[in-house]
Amino acid sequence: MAMVVQRHTSPGARLLRGNLHTHTSISDGRRSPEEALAFYAENGYDFVALTDHWRASSFDGERDGLLVIPGLELDGRDPALGAYHLVGLGLSDTPRREDVRSLGDAVGFVAKRGGKAILCHPYWCGMPSWAVVRSFGVIAVEIFNTTCEVTIAKGFSTVHWDDTLAAGRRIWGVAVDDAHWSRPDYGAAWVMVEAEERSVEAILQALCEGRFYSSSGPEIKDFAVEGRVARAVTTPAKRLAFVCDRHMGYCAYDETGRGITEACYTVPEEASYVRLEVDDYSGRRAWSNPIWLSDGGQTRR
Numbered sequence: 201m202a203m204v205v206q207r208h209t210s211p212g213a214r215l216l217r218g219n220l221h222t223h224t225s226i227s228d229g230r231r232s233p234e235e236a237l238a239f240y241a242e243n244g245y246d247f248v249a250l251t252d253h254w255r256a257s258s259f260d261g262e263r264d265g266l267l268v269i270p271g272l273e274l275d276g277r278d279p280a281l282g283a284y285h286l287v288g289l290g291l292s293d294t295p296r297r298e299d300v301r302s303l304g305d306a307v308g309f310v311a312k313r314g315g316k317a318i319l320c321h322p323y324w325c326g327m328p329s330w331a332v333v334r335s336f337g338v339i340a341v342e343i344f345n346t347t348c349e350v351t352i353a354k355g356f357s358t359v360h361w362d363d364t365l366a367a368g369r370r371i372w373g374v375a376v377d378d379a380h381w382s383r384p385d386y387g388a389a390w391v392m393v394e395a396e397e398r399s400v401e402a403i404l405q406a407l408c409e410g411r412f413y414s415s416s417g418p419e420i421k422d423f424a425v426e427g428r429v430a431r432a433v434t435t436p437a438k439r440l441a442f443v444c445d446r447h448m449g450y451c452a453y454d455e456t457g458r459g460i461t462e463a464c465y466t467v468p469e470e471a472s473y474v475r476l477e478v479d480d481y482s483g484r485r486a487w488s489n490p491i492w493l494s495d496g497g498q499t500r501r
């Protein structure tokens with residue numbers, strides 16, 4: 201019987217590069233929407249989501265070769281979960297503040313308009329892992345946020361993500377800029393998406409299905425699991441880390457000084473998922489989405 205090979209993006213596929221969290225002078229960003237879009241267009245991006253605080257973007261469609269995903273960022277204090285921020289993608293309506301209190305209200309507002317919700321920067325919010333585990337209705341959590349890193353060194357929420365995955369919640373991880381333009385918080389973290397076509401709908405669909413990886417530099421050329429063997433092929437890296445539940449996992453290190461570009465790991469029977477982290481020699485990182493090992497091939501491509 202042929203072994204099922206699971207992967208999120210196909211080797212050699214053309215991936216679309218995008219930033220999913222951007223502020224402009226419509227809220228507290230230092231650049232106008234036009235200037236923000238020009239920056240991303242000039243820096244090789246395929247799409248950008250405009251996500252000002254409590255002001256849905258009126259931009260939509262294509263501008264200067266860049267697809268614009270309309271969206272917004274909501275925030276509040278959930279009575280059970282505490283402070284939260286939430287990005288809604290693919291919608292052009294703004295709710296009234298008094299109509300959005302809980303995280304469920306925010307998620308519901310986005311979902312009712314056909315949008316997709318992403319839980320923002322839990323580390324920066326002071327949101328503990330248990331609250332992320334109980335953040336229902338979001339397709340992904342921000343595992344790296346540039347502005348949170350450059351302003352208060354709280355950009356990484358990968359522990360929250362692993363705790364959530366280990367609890368059995370199947371949630372994707374995204375790296376974003378959350379650009380505000382007063383610090384160097386732009387052009388530093390993005391997603392690489394395998395969409396069926398170059399359209400907002402196809403990108404949002406691919407995000408929902410986890411057909412992407414995140415990066416602040418390195419490329420993941422392939423990350424696949426066959427049986428229980430995980431195999432990674434990447435641009436030259438200092439370290440390739442296979443991350444699993446609890447104490448399980450493995451790190452392969454470069455011993456040549458030129459970077460390693462391949463590694464394998466046999467995932468233990470007790471592990472429920474494996475994901476890849478790629479560290480290059482300039483301190484930049486890429487993150488695959490998790491592949492589950494006991495899902496009957498649901499993540500199969």
Ligand SMILES: [Zn+2]
Nearest residue numbers: 273285320321
């Ligand atoms: Zn925020």
Ligand SMILES: [Zn+2]
Nearest residue numbers: 221223273378
């Ligand atoms: Zn933001």
